[in-house]
Amino acid sequence: MVRRIYRKLARSWGQQNWWPAETPFEVIVGAILTQNTSWTNVERALASLRAAEVLSVDGIRAVTLARLQQLVRSSGYYRQKAQRLKDFVGFLDERHAGSLEKMFATPTDQLRGELLSLKGIGPETADAILLYAGNHEIFVVDAYTRRVLERHGAVDGRAKYDQVRLLVQRALQGARPVLPMNSRTKKVSVHQPSEMSATRRSSVSQVYNEMHGLFVQVGKHYCSKQTPRCETCPLRALLPAGTLSP
Ligand code: SF4
Structure with a gap:
């Protein structure tokens, strides 16, 4: 079927x-921000991050949490989502020396396990990151697929x-x-x-x-x-x- x-x-x-994005990191940010909200709201938050020149690993690392919360406000649950972005960059720095290339060179199952261990990253978000940002061979199941x-x-x-x-x-x-x-x-x-x-x-x-x-x-x-x-x-x-x- x-x-x-x-x-x-x-x-x-x-x-x-x-995925509608210019860089792998933009995919990751979009995948985190799109939880429980519409894509239109995510686009607004992405535009704010871009205008503030923080839509990058270095940018998210450097920006204060309070400022990041303001920038992603339109995507809803902005406190948690700002923290998730900070957590992701912290994980990237700690486990993969701040390099997305190194991170995505990790075998799929291992990297999936690492992503799933991050607070607030469930299977759908982890798989969207793996497939759309890293080109790993893994399918993303969402509510539409199930229905x-x-x-x-x-x-x-x-x-x-x-x-x-x-x-x-x-x-x-x-x-x-x-x-x-x-x-x-x-x-x-x-x-x-x-x-x-x-x-x-x-x-x-x-x-x-x-x-x-x-x-x-x-x-x-x-x-x-x-x-x-x-x-x-x-x-x-x-x-x-x-x-x-x-
Ligand atoms: S609307 Fe849904 S249930 Fe109806 S034919 Fe299309 S996919 Fe199938």
């Missing part, structure tokens, strides 16, 4: 250009994060990366290509990148929690027999 969903969405919408897979009978509501992640990873083995949008893909709103979306990565991490972006697209615009719009959704034909679509 996962592979069929991937093919259907890829053909319908083409590349989604994730779509549950409604299509691929997972049940009790499945743990890593069960869903491994299911998707196995299903996408050998899949081809999504082609760019073209005259046959439906026009949908996607991120503009960015330095990070266009970065060179393995075909496996490119497929995981695209699958996550496609799940976000279908979750945001069709598969809402309360009123899914199955009638017009590209995945309608893949609904399990007997499933009533509104």
Whole structure:
């Protein structure tokens, strides 16, 4: 089912250009700030950090916590999030000599364990950092992924994060990366290509990148929690027999 969903969405919408960022560190900051808030609020906080010239490892290290709180205020939970950013840079300094290159050269499972040991970094955030900032081969499971897979009978509501992640990873083995949008893909709103979306990565991490972006697209615009719009959704034909679509 996962592979069929991937093919259907890829053909319908083409590349989604994730993650919208210019540098790996910007991805990390975005992944931390996006917890429990909309991307629009994150964009405001990122713009403030950029304008204050602190959207870098050195910048976050140097800025005071109080000033950092002000700068990320628009992303909500700003005290915790400012502290998370400071904690991340502290971890980077302590474990990887302040170098993102060194950090991302760590084997995936080891680095994932290190990231998960940081306060406030859960599996979704850790995997977004690994995949989108470090090009590691790991899929990011979010609420949209779960909802779509549950409604299509691929997972049940009790499945743990890593069960869903491994299911998707196995299903996408050998899949081809999504082609760019073209005259046959439906026009949908996607991120503009960015330095990070266009970065060179393995075909496996490119497929995981695209699958996550496609799940976000279908979750945001069709598969809402309360009123899914199955009638017009590209995945309608893949609904399990007997499933009533509104
Ligand atoms: S909106 Fe309906 S068809 Fe589309 S993904 Fe959700 S359940 Fe499936």
